[in-house]
Amino acid sequence: MATLELKDITKSFGDTDILRGVSLEIADGEFLSLVGPSGCGKSTLLRILAGLESQSAGSVHIGEACVDGRRAADRDLAMVFQSYALYPHLTVAENIAVPLTMRRLRRADRLPLMGALMPGVRRRRADIVRTVREAAEILDIAALLDRKPGQLSGGQRQRVALGRALVRDPAAFLLDEPLSNLDAKMRVHMRAEIAQLNRRLGATFVYVTHDQAEAMTMSDRIAVMMDGELLQVGTPDELYDDPADIRVARFIGSPAINLLPVETDGAGVIRLTGRATVLRAGPVPVAYLGIRPEALEPCDRDPLLSGRARLVENLGSDLFVQLDVPEMPETVTVRLPSDARGKIAAGDLMHLRVRPDRVRGFDSMGLAAPFGAEALADA
Amino acid sequence: MPDTPRLNRPEHRQARAGSALIAPAVLLLLVILILPVAVAAILSFSDYTLGRSGIGWVGLKNYADIFTRSSYRKMITATVLYVLVTVPVSVALGLGAALLIRSVRIGASFYRTVYFLPVMASLLAMAIVWEFALHPSLGLVNRTLAQGCGTWLEGWPWFARGCAEGFPLWLSDRDYALWTLAFIGIWQSFGFNMVLYLAGLTSVPRDLYAAAEMDGVRSGWARFRLITWPMLGPTTVFVVTISTIRSFQVFDTVEALTHGGPAKSTYVMIYAIYEKGIAQNLVGMGAAITVLFLGFVMLISVAQRRFVERKVHYA
Ligand SMILES: Nc1ncnc2c1ncn2[C@@H]1O[C@H](COP(=O)(O)OP(=O)(O)OP(=O)(O)O)[C@@H](O)[C@H]1O
Ligand SMILES: [Mg+2]
Numbered sequence: 003m004a005t006l007e008l009k010d011i012t013k014s015f016g017d018t019d020i021l022r023g024v025s026l027e028i029a030d031g032e033f034l035s036l037v038g039p040s041g042c043g044k045s046t047l048l049r050i051l052a053g054l055e056s057q058s059a060g061s062v063h064i065g066e067a068c069v070d071g072r073r074a075a076d077r078d079l080a081m082v083f084q085s086y087a088l089y090p091h092l093t094v095a096e097n098i099a100v101p102l103t104m105r106r107l108r109r110a111d112r113l114p115l116m117g118a119l120m121p122g123v124r125r126r127r128a129d130i131v132r133t134v135r136e137a138a139e140i141l142d143i144a145a146l147l148d149r150k151p152g153q154l155s156g157g158q159r160q161r162v163a164l165g166r167a168l169v170r171d172p173a174a175f176l177l178d179e180p181l182s183n184l185d186a187k188m189r190v191h192m193r194a195e196i197a198q199l200n201r202r203l204g205a206t207f208v209y210v211t212h213d214q215a216e217a218m219t220m221s222d223r224i225a226v227m228m229d230g231e232l233l234q235v236g237t238p239d240e241l242y243d244d245p246a247d248i249r250v251a252r253f254i255g256s257p258a259i260n261l262l263p264v265e266t267d268g269a270g271v272i273r274l275t276g277r278a279t280v281l282r283a284g285p286v287p288v289a290y291l292g293i294r295p296e297a298l299e300p301c302d303r304d305p306l307l308s309g310r311a312r313l314v315e316n317l318g319s320d321l322f323v324q325l326d327v328p329e330m331p332e333t334v335t336v337r338l339p340s341d342a343r344g345k346i347a348a349g350d351l352m353h354l355r356v357r358p359d360r361v362r363g364f365d366s367m368g369l370a371a372p373f374g375a376e377a378l379a380d381a
Numbered sequence: 382m383p384d385t386p387r388l389n390r391p392e393h394r395q396a397r398a399g400s401a402l403i404a405p406a407v408l409l410l411l412v413i414l415i416l417p418v419a420v421a422a423i424l425s426f427s428d429y430t431l432g433r434s435g436i437g438w439v440g441l442k443n444y445a446d447i448f449t450r451s452s453y454r455k456m457i458t459a460t461v462l463y464v465l466v467t468v469p470v471s472v473a474l475g476l477g478a479a480l481l482i483r484s485v486r487i488g489a490s491f492y493r494t495v496y497f498l499p500v501m502a503s504l505l506a507m508a509i510v511w512e513f514a515l516h517p518s519l520g521l522v523n524r525t526l527a528q529g530c531g532t533w534l535e536g537w538p539w540f541a542r543g544c545a546e547g548f549p550l551w552l553s554d555r556d557y558a559l560w561t562l563a564f565i566g567i568w569q570s571f572g573f574n575m576v577l578y579l580a581g582l583t584s585v586p587r588d589l590y591a592a593a594e595m596d597g598v599r600s601g602w603a604r605f606r607l608i609t610w611p612m613l614g615p616t617t618v619f620v621v622t623i624s625t626i627r628s629f630q631v632f633d634t635v636e637a638l639t640h641g642g643p644a645k646s647t648y649v650m651i652y653a654i655y656e657k658g659i660a661q662n663l664v665g666m667g668a669a670i671t672v673l674f675l676g677f678v679m680l681i682s683v684a685q686r687r688f689v690e691r692k693v694h695y696a
Pocket of ligand 2: 044045046084178
C-alpha cells in the first residue's frame with residue numbers, strides 16, 4: 003500500500019517523443035484509470051512506473067521513496083501485461099505460483115530435491131498451493147489449474163495473468179488492459195471483482211484501458227492521455243460534466259458528445275449556424291459547443307436546433323436519434339427516454355433546446371472556454 | 382440415369398492421378414534412400430569385394446568379428462568417447478556463446494562472424510593448420526607451452542613433466558590423440574550450435590523476462606532456469622540431434638591427422654568404413670560397420686524422440 007507519484011516524466015525512443023512531461027499523483031488505495039487512444043503511451047507509462055523501462059527525464063516515487071534506479075523486482079508492484087506474458091511451459095497453477103515461490107522461498111528452498119528437506123519449506127509450499135487455489139476460485143479458473151496456457155482461450159489466459167498479479171500483496175497493482183479479451187458478461191463480473199478487490203485490499207490500482215465505460219464505472223479518478231500528454235485528471239463526474247479539453251469531451255461518453263461549430267461575434271454573442279443564441283462568451287471566444295446527447299430535449303418553440311431524424315436507434319431503455327441539422331457538418335445525437343418509443347420515426351422534424359448550464363464551450367484550440375455570466379442569467 | 386462405371390467416378394480418377402503424381406517421388410525415394418541401405422544390409426552378410434565375380438555368403442561372421450575383435454571394440458570405444466565429449470561441450474559452448482552475444486550491446490555481429498568462421502571453413506583445410514600448430518617440436522602449441530617453463534606454471538605437475546620430458550605429441554600419443562581430435566571437433570562445430578541458439582533466442586518473447594522481473598526473479602541464473610532454458614527446449618533437441626549425428630560422422634580430421642592411429646585410438650566408425658570398405662576393398666565388412674553405424678544413429682534419434690515428447694515444451 004503506497005502512494006505513487008510521477009514527476010514530469012518524458013520518454014523518447016530515438017527521435018520520437020512518446021511521453022512529454024507526464025506528472026501524476028496517485029493516492030494510497032486509489033483506483034486510477036489511465037485511458038486514451040491506442041499508441042498514446044499508456045503501456046509505456048506503466049512500464050516506467052514498474053521499472054521495466056527507464057524514463058528519459060523525470061522521476062518516479064513510490065510511497066516516500068524515489069525509486070529511480072531501483073529495479074522492477076525491488077519496487078514491490080504487481081503487473082498484468084497487455085500480452086499476458088504467461089510462462090508457456092508452466093501449468094496455470096505453476097504460473098500463478100511463480101511470484102510466491104520467488105518471494106517466499108529462498109534460493110536453497112527452491113532446489114528440486116534438497117529444497118524438500120529444508121525446514122518449513124513443506125508448510126510454505128502448502129501455503130502457496132492454497133493461495134493459488136483461492137485466487138483461481140475468485141477468477142473462476144480453478145478447473146484449469148493443470149492446463150498449459152497454450153490450451154486456454156484468450157479470456158482464460160487473461161484471467162490467469164490477473165491471478166498471477168492478485169496472489170501477491172504488493173504496494174500497488176498495475177493492470178494493462180486486463181479485461182480487453184473477455185466477453186461482455188465476464189467483463190462485467192471481473193469489473194466488479196477488481197473494484198471489490200481494490201476496496202478489500204485497500205491497495206493502489208493503476209488501470210489502463212481503452213474502454214471509457216470501464217474507466218467510468220470502476221475508477222476513483224481517470225487520467226485521460228493523448229499523444230503522450232495527460233489532458234485531464236479527475237473524477238468520472240468531472241470528466242463527463244466538465245471536460246477541460248475538446249478531446250477529453252470526445253473520448254468520454256458513449257454515444258459521443260455533440261460538438262457544434264459556432265462563431266462568437268464582437269459583442270460576445272455566440273451564433274449557431276448564423277443565428278444568435280442566448281449564450282454569451284466569456285473572455286475567450288467560443289468556437290465549439292459541447293452538448294451531451296441527453297442534455298438535448300424536444301421543444302415546441304425557440305429551438306436551439308432543428309433537424310430531421312435520419313436514424314432512430316432503439317436500445318430499449320433509451321432511444322438514440324441521429325438528426326441531420328442543416329449547415330451542420332455532422333449529425334447530432336439526441337437521447338430520449340424510453341417513453342418516446344414509437345413516437346418518432348426517421349424523416350420526422352425535431353426541434354431541440356438545451357439548458358444553458360448543460361452546455362460547455364471550447365475555444366478554437368480545443369480548450370474549455372467558460373461562458374460569460376449573463377448567459378446563465380438568461381436561462 | 383446411366384450408371385457411371387465405378388472406375389470413372391471423380392474420386393477414383395483423382396486418386397489415380399494422385400498416385401501417378403507421387404510415383405516419381407516414391408521411386409526416387411526408394412532408389413536413392415532405401416535401396417542403398419538395403420544393398421548395404423545384404424552385402425553385410427557376404428565377403429564381397431569389388432572386382433570379384435562371385436559373392437560368398439558368410440552369415441553373421443562380419444558382425445561377430447565386430448563384436449569380438451579388439452580393433453573393432455576400439456572402434457566403438459573411440460566413436461562413443463568422441464561423441465560423448467564433443468556433443469555436450471559443443472552444445473554448452475554454443476549456448477554460452479549465444480547468450481553472451483545476446484547480452485553485448487556492440488560487436489555482436491563481429492563475434493557472431495568470428496565464431497562462425499570455423500563452420501564455414503573446410504575442415505580439411507583447417508586440419509592442415511592444426512597439424513602445423515600441433516607439431517610436437519615446431520608447432521605453435523608446444524612452443525607456447527615451453528615459454529611457461531621456469532615460471533609458476535611448473536607448480537602444476539603435468540606442466541612440470543612437460544618441461545622435463547617434452548610436451549605431449551598431441552596427435553601421435555594414444556593418450557592424447559582422441560581428445561585432440563575432439564577438441565578440434567568442438568572448435569569447429571560450436572559456432573554452428575551458437576547460430577542455432579541465437580535463432581532460438583529470438584523467439585523467446587521479451588515480455589516473459591519483464592513478467593519474471595515483476596514476479597521477483599532477480600538473478601540471471603533464476604531467469605535462465607525459469608524462462609530461457611525451457612523456452613529453448615525445442616532448439617536444444619535439434620542442436621543435440623544434429624551435433625550427435627555430426628560427431629558420429631567425424632572423418633576428415635581423422636583422415637588428415639591421425640589415420641585412425643595411434644594404436645587405433647582414433648579409429649572412429651566412418652574412418653573404419655572407409656578403410657575396410659574402400660581402401661582395403663573388404664566391402665562386406667564395410668557394409669556391416671555401415672549397418673551398425675545406421676543402427677546407432679537410429680537408436681539415438683528414437684531415444685531422443687521418446688525423451689523429448691515427454692520433457693520438452695513445444696509452443
Ligand atoms: N521499444 C520501442 N521502440 C520504439 N517505439 C516504441 C517502443 N515501445 C513503444 N513504442 C511506441 O510508443 C508509442 C506508445 O506505445 P504504448 O505501447 O505505450 O501505447 P499504448 O497507449 O499502450 O497503446 P495500446 O492502447 O494500443 O496498447 C507507440 O507509438 C509505439 O509505437
Ligand atoms: Mg498498451
